Amino acid sequence: MRAPFQFVTASLTAATVLGLALAQGNQPVIGLITKTETNPFFVKMKEGAQKQASALGAKLMTAAGKTDGDNASQVTAIENMVAAGAKTILITPSEPKAIIPAIQKAQAQGVQVIALDSPTDPQSAVNALFATDNFKAGVLIGQYAKAAGFSGNKVAKIAMLDLSPGPLVGIARHNGFLAGFGIKGITAKTATLATAPQVVCAQDTYGDQAKGQTAMENCLQKNPDINLVYTINEPAAFGAYQALKTAGREKDVMIVSVDGGCAGVRGVQSGQIAATSQQYPLKMAALGVVAGVNYAKSGKKASGYTDTGVTLITNKAVQGVSSKDAKFGLANCWGQ
Template sequence: MKKFAKFALASTMMLAVLAGCSTQSSLESGSAKPSEQPAANSSENAANSASDKVTIGLSISTQNNPFFVTLKEGAEKAAKEAGAELIVVDAQDDTAKQISGVEDLIQKKVDVILINPTDSAAIATAVESANQANIPVITVDRAAEGGQVVSHIASDNVKGGQMAGEYILKALNGKGNIVELQGIAGTSAARDRGQGFHAAVDGKEGIKVVASQPADFDRAKGMNVMENILQGNPDIQAVFAHNDEMALGALQALEAAGKNIPVVGFDATDDAVKAVNDGKMAATVAQKPEAIGETSVQTALKVVKGEKVESFIPVDLELVTKQ
């Protein structure tokens, strides 16, 4: 009887050893279900933490414009605070280059892509490519006219254009000729700012928009276009530019022509705010690019976590005049 008990005990111990070997073999081969696997050690946890790091792609229209430099810096700040990686590609105001840059971000398998379009219509193909790769897209400052976008983050450009138009009406006491310098054709920002401006000034007795010409959001072009307009329309009383760079360029042309009239810009860049405080520019609509960049990254992180976000997230505007 004692011999039988010893034999039974030995058999039980042998089975336990074999079971343990079988379980270890199963784990090493990877056949065990995740829920059955033991907790990873500290080095494995560190590796998993690194692999879980969120990677965000930012395709920005240009870095030759202070507004977009500040927007990028806001995005970088938010990404750093969140411990996320931000990959920035600069389109240099070239639509083909931007589409190629978005394709590169797709190949890098980023978790989400932020796009600040150079052309709202043309960027649709890049958005669709990201859709096919199941990478969420968020548009920033300018909208896309195609593809599926999770959210659009920008100021209310229509409202901003209207604010500028109403300010000019007041400055002119309801009478005068106005020049409008438009942004890049095909961008939602140019379209919306122009729409808001014309909603404010069109049809007002005594007010006439004598010229509306594109200067592509560029300071040098703003100066050149303003010079050409002055040759054909020297009798003007105010200028509205769709961004500060064009406004500052127009200001150069007006100063050279000996004209001191109200110039209103859009973006509230450092140079423009200084010009306003110096009494050279009349006003600029503050769009807060740093806040747009920060909000874009914060929204991207929510999307990656599977949280619901609004289709349009506005960032506050304000009119900056001399203090």
């Protein structure tokens, strides 16, 4: 794996000089900082940003944390991008509070900062946010799980395979799922991870497949009667499925997830994942780059929150929950 960011020396490297030259010319310089460079969601986001930047004649710089939650690398990336002449930085913040001082320093130097996918805490710390309504994404899979398998007398025993402590996207999806499942008193404004009697295990996965498998193994040891699994994303879902398969439980446990990536939709087709909420990182990236180019040309910054949409994908539709099938999901995975 390459270093999280290339421009790391204190002096002006050749790359930094190039960035400064571009910034002084007519080519807008835009930075993109993702949580990791291995998660398929962020890989596709980077591709979308590069495609849009090329189409609009902008220069794109990219960086990523070593792992989800790596705030230090994101701080370094912001600093180096500002030094290299970026006038707009797009970021999926790993730590919604800890990243704010670095964002404020960049903004003080005239840099527009836009969050993609994940908000800062508070959201107003950035100029704009282009993201899925993550609470709604959770609500959709919660509603689906309830209607598809637990609308009668069957008692749910739920494993929650979460993201990590802190990120608002993880809290929103987790709480949305429980609200959609019918747990009372949970809203989009609930600021901490909610729980319910039906939740018999909760583990962090950092959105990683191997960690998702370990988390599911731990949950099965704690309660082998688990019959419903919520996962923060599809890599964690595939890890959970592998653990369930090893335990001989893959056919009688429902897994629901979020992302709607191409591999995830194929998981819906194969029956590994019952339903997933599809989001559109290519759209987030494209909107961010367009906003960066507009700022470079007009001086007008983007503002507010733009909902980039979410669609429930399943091949076993249920009454009362709007959804599309896997054919639609594959045609639109990642926002293609």
